[in-house]
Amino acid sequence: MERKELAVELKHNGNNCAQAVLCAFEDEVGLSKEELRKIGAGFGVGMGCMESTCGALCGAQMVLGMKKYDGKPVLRDAAGILKEFENRCGATVCKDLKGRDTGVVVCDCDDCVRHAVEIAEQL
Structure with a gap:
């Protein structure tokens, strides 16, 4: 199974979006998967309120950070991830992606997870 589809499956089986990406x-x-689930626990649904990333x-x-950090900043890579995610998904804030205020979904959760995994795979 492709890693991005594994992540979507994880999301549909008790994990939030952050946990699904991490566990993939x-x-x-x-x-371990349990450690990764703990790390990602507070980041789902735009940090619990749809108002954030x-x-x-x-x-x-x-x-x-886990794959590339070796004591030197990874800020350029982090900015690249952010820009690529925004290009693919149309936004970076949960409420904007889900259309909470507009009623128009820009990118659904499954596709956000898929895009995030694809981008992380390119690291």
Whole structure:
């Protein structure tokens, strides 16, 4: 199964978007699924209120840190992830992606998870 589809399956089985992205990289980051679920627990639904950054994007940024951080800043890569996610999904804030205020869904959760995983795979 492709990693992005694994992440979507994880999302539909008790994980928020951040946890789903993180757990899809369990084999690469050296932490257990339970540890990754704990790390991502507070990042779903735009940090619990739809007012903040998409959990899938947060998960991709955490994967970046675990895969590439070696004591030197990864800010350029982090900015690249953010821009690529926004290009693919149309926004970065949960409420904007889900159309909470407009009634127009820009990108659904499953596709946000897929895009976040694809972007993180490119690291």
